[in-house]
Amino acid sequence: MIDSFDEELPQCRQCRWSVEPSSERRVVTTVEDGTVVYRHFCGDECLERWESAASD
Numbered sequence: 001m002i003d004s005f006d007e008e009l010p011q012c013r014q015c016r017w018s019v020e021p022s023s024e025r026r027v028v029t030t031v032e033d034g035t036v037v038y039r040h041f042c043g044d045e046c047l048e049r050w051e052s053a054a055s056d
Helices: 044-055
Strands: 026-032 035-041
Touching (some): 026 044, 035 044
Antiparallel strands (some): 026 035
16 A cells, blocks of 8 residues: 555544554455445554444
8 A cells, every 4th residue: 555645634433533644554454345445543542442342
């Protein structure tokens, strides 16, 4: 994945803040109905919160 500032930054799926390119950023990739879906997170904390909410 190549970072480009020509595009709008993705929002974190948990806190909705813009996800800046960094080593803390996490991306979960899934295929849903034949389409690739990328879910971006600020870091481990937001990812863990999203995962625990999804499992409830």
